[in-house]
Amino acid sequence: MRPRIDPPLPQQYFGAAIQGGRVKMKAGELLELSLGHTAWQINQMISTFTHISATNFFESWAKNPKPMSPVILTIGNVLLMRNSPRFNVYGTDFGWGRPVAVRSGGGNKFDGMITIFEGSEEGSIYIEACLSPATLESMVDDAEFMDVVYI
Numbered sequence: 001m002r003p004r005i006d007p008p009l010p011q012q013y014f015g016a017a018i019q020g021g022r023v024k025m026k027a028g029e030l031l032e033l034s035l036g037h038t039a040w041q042i043n044q045m046i047s048t049f050t051h052i053s054a055t056n057f058f059e060s061w062a063k064n065p066k067p068m069s070p071v072i073l074t075i076g077n078v079l080l081m082r083n084s085p086r087f088n089v090y091g092t093d094f095g096w097g098r099p100v101a102v103r104s105g106g107g108n109k110f111d112g113m114i115t116i117f118e119g120s121e122e123g124s125i126y127i128e129a130c131l132s133p134a135t136l137e138s139m140v141d142d143a144e145f146m147d148v149v150y151i
Contacts, residue, residue: 004049004050004054004055005017005051005054005055006051006052006054017058019049019050019054019057019058020121021046021048021087022045022047023038023041023042023044025038025041034144035144035148040047058099063088070147074083084142089102089117089118090102090118090120096135098120099120100120101120101126102126103128104128108129111130111131111132111135112130112131113129113130114127114128114129115127115128116128124149
């Protein structure tokens with residue numbers, strides 16, 4: 001959201017500037033249609049976040065702030081994705097050498113949480129998934145899914 005806010009946030013602003021979006025699909029659609037279709041739906045939702053919609057959202061929120069509802073964290077059929085491309089995580093060396101991986105830490109973990117990070121190699125991504133054992137077993141048994149997974 002940061003690059004879509006006008007006027008832009010100062011570079012030294014360290015807080016979160018996030019906006020949620022929703023892609024709603026029935027389980028049958030997820031099973032019948034390709035992974036690419038699902039990714040396209042997510043892409044379409046993200047493309048609606050223009051600088052005008054982002055600015056309007058944050059101006060409205062500043063006038064009537066509402067914390068994120070914990071209700072979304074208790075619904076059993078929600079998949080939540082998050083990411084922040086703001087920090088150059090592989091370009092930062094704290095004296096231990098170049099990082100080999102990035103993880104989000106122990107906070108805000110629940111079944112269905114997906115975090116996407118840039119990968120250590122150009123053009124790659126890492127996906128951190130917090131999923132139940134039953135869900136993970138189903139994913140391993142899904143041939144189409146496993147065709148696109150690199151472990």
